[in-house]
Amino acid sequence: MSDSDKRTISLPVLGEVSRRTALKAGGATLGLAAFAAAVSPLAGLRGRLSAQELMQRHYKELSADDKAKIFERLENEAKERYGADVKIKDPKAIPGVRYGYAINLSVCNGNGACMEACHRENNHDRSTNQSYIRVFEMPIGTTDFKHGDSTYTHDVPREGKYYLPVQCFQCENPPCVDVCPVEATWQEEDGIVVVDYNWCIGCRYCQAACPYHARRFNWKEPQIPAEEVNPDQGYLSNRIRPAGVVEKCHFCLHRTREGRQPACLEACPTGARIFGNLLDPESEIRTVLRTKRVFVLKEELGARPTLFYFFD
Amino acid sequence: MMRGRVLIPIVVLAALLMSIGLVRIMAGAGASPRSEFLAATMSTETVPDETPRWLVEISLPDGPPRVVTDRVDSMGRAVTVSCASCHSNFDANTSRRSADEPPMAFHQGLTFQHGNLSCVTCHNPDDYNALRLADGTRIEYRQVMESCAQCHAPQARDYERGLHGGMTGFWDRTKGPQKRKSCIDCHDPHAPKFPSMTPTFKPLDRFLEPTRPGD
Numbered sequence: 001m002s003d004s005d006k007r008t009i010s011l012p013v014l015g016e017v018s019r020r021t022a023l024k025a026g027g028a029t030l031g032l033a034a035f036a037a038a039v040s041p042l043a044g045l046r047g048r049l050s051a052q053e054l055m056q057r058h059y060k061e062l063s064a065d066d067k068a069k070i071f072e073r074l075e076n077e078a079k080e081r082y083g084a085d086v087k088i089k090d091p092k093a094i095p096g097v098r099y100g101y102a103i104n105l106s107v108c109n110g111n112g113a114c115m116e117a118c119h120r121e122n123n124h125d126r127s128t129n130q131s132y133i134r135v136f137e138m139p140i141g142t143t144d145f146k147h148g149d150s151t152y153t154h155d156v157p158r159e160g161k162y163y164l165p166v167q168c169f170q171c172e173n174p175p176c177v178d179v180c181p182v183e184a185t186w187q188e189e190d191g192i193v194v195v196d197y198n199w200c201i202g203c204r205y206c207q208a209a210c211p212y213h214a215r216r217f218n219w220k221e222p223q224i225p226a227e228e229v230n231p232d233q234g235y236l237s238n239r240i241r242p243a244g245v246v247e248k249c250h251f252c253l254h255r256t257r258e259g260r261q262p263a264c265l266e267a268c269p270t271g272a273r274i275f276g277n278l279l280d281p282e283s284e285i286r287t288v289l290r291t292k293r294v295f296v297l298k299e300e301l302g303a304r305p306t307l308f309y310f311f312d
Numbered sequence: 313m314m315r316g317r318v319l320i321p322i323v324v325l326a327a328l329l330m331s332i333g334l335v336r337i338m339a340g341a342g343a344s345p346r347s348e349f350l351a352a353t354m355s356t357e358t359v360p361d362e363t364p365r366w367l368v369e370i371s372l373p374d375g376p377p378r379v380v381t382d383r384v385d386s387m388g389r390a391v392t393v394s395c396a397s398c399h400s401n402f403d404a405n406t407s408r409r410s411a412d413e414p415p416m417a418f419h420q421g422l423t424f425q426h427g428n429l430s431c432v433t434c435h436n437p438d439d440y441n442a443l444r445l446a447d448g449t450r451i452e453y454r455q456v457m458e459s460c461a462q463c464h465a466p467q468a469r470d471y472e473r474g475l476h477g478g479m480t481g482f483w484d485r486t487k488g489p490q491k492r493k494s495c496i497d498c499h500d501p502h503a504p505k506f507p508s509m510t511p512t513f514k515p516l517d518r519f520l521e522p523t524r525p526g527d
Contacts, residue, residue, distance in 0.1 A: 116513035259487030
């Protein structure tokens with residue numbers, strides 16, 4: 001081995017360095033730094049992401065054992081982060097049930113108790129008063145959102161206005177489900193469109209696809225005092241959602257699949273809300289469809305909502 | 313007048329009906345566009361339902377109300393008396409349509425805005441511990457909804473169908489009971505127009521100022 005060979009081997013870069021190589025190396029270093037800076041918020045966002053959570057598979061691929069472990073982990077997380085003893089369950093769709101909801105616009109007076117009930121039932125972030133429902137004050141004569149206002153604070157009802165509560169309509173043909181690139185959202189047998197909050201990548205396509213503004217994005221980890229956490233939680237419904245995922249109304253499936261009424265219905269002081277099984281011809285919801293003047297929002301889009309509005 | 317008497321037994325009879333095997337036949341085929349619209353997601357098979365159903369409990373007054381007077385007891389609480397404690401001593405004033413006329417000592421705070429009715433349209437001048445219907449039939453306070461239904465038939469019809477009035481409990485009464493409000497839980501019988509309300513809760517997402525960087 002000659003002396004010149006030794007030099008080349010011992011100093012491979014400096015020996016034959018070209019401008020191009022130097023630029024590549026420098027660029028790679030800067031690029032790495034920029035990438036690290038760009039993703040640094042993620043480190044804070046999911047800093048407590050456990051290996052188990054990282055490796056968790058899609059809801060539909062989970063065995064009963066998997067679920068038991070995941071629910072236990074989530075319950076422990078709720079204890080650790082919120083100081084609350086919660087119970088996470090996973091009620092299944094009841095065979096022969098397809099949910100329908102109807103709201104009586106002759107009776108709704110826009111008081112917004114439904115929004116608050118949703119807020120509390122579904123463990124929403126307290127600082128933003130998040131809720132799956134928005135009540136729009138609408139001028140009589142239109143159903144176009146652009147004329148509506150959800151920020152009113154004056155006494156209700158007001159002359160010349162009507163009140164339009166909007167939440168997820170659990171469409172029969174849900175555009176939000178079609179656009180999800182990772183199948184993190186789907187429609188269950190009973191018509192409820194659910195989200196696997198641990199599978200969602202937070203791309204928000206579904207939010208853009210929903211014609212009814214029914215989906216919400218969790219900009220941050222919800223803040224809820226321990227004593228206000230609702231411990232009655234469903235995996236696909238009201239468990240506390242992580243930051244960075246999309247969520248939506250699920251017709252309170254942790255209640256309704258046990259036969260109970262949704263929280264917003266029980267809270268309504270005007271009795272404007274009617275919930276039930278569309279497949280049961282004797283049900284109240286079917287009686288509404290049979291005997292009242294019923295419409296759905298943006299019918300022309302073909303999403304086929306199963307939340308109906310009606311008049312006395 | 314038959315309504316109230318039907319309502320409660322309906323609740324009790326529901327279990328009976330179910331036990332004799334009330335067969336439900338799914339509607340849908342070839343009717344209105346609405347049912348065609350629904351038919352897409354509906355099975356057309358018959359579903360025999362033999363599951364007994366829980367009762368519907370309607371919150372109704374147990375008896376005559378106590379009337380607030382202008383007196384207070386040693387604890388500062390308003391003294392209340394039964395209707396008959398005074399009205400058994402007075403003849404009924406059938407022309408009276410307001411509590412604002414003197415004497416004011418009784419019926420404190422009572423506002424009356426209910427059409428052109430007089431007190432004894434609903435209250436029974438022969439027995440103030442009871443109500444009466446338009447034909448003079450005496451009814452108990454528990455039967456108050458029969459009184460309302462005499463004039464408000466569409467609401468009474470919708471109530472019977474479960475389309476009017478608030479409720480809590482179970483939508484599926486094979487799994488649990490349902491508790492429904494009565495007319496007078498939401499409508500003050502003396503001023504039945506549903507009151508104006510102040511919204512107490514507003515989601516802040518559309519007009520919230522950022523509270524900290526990154527929010």
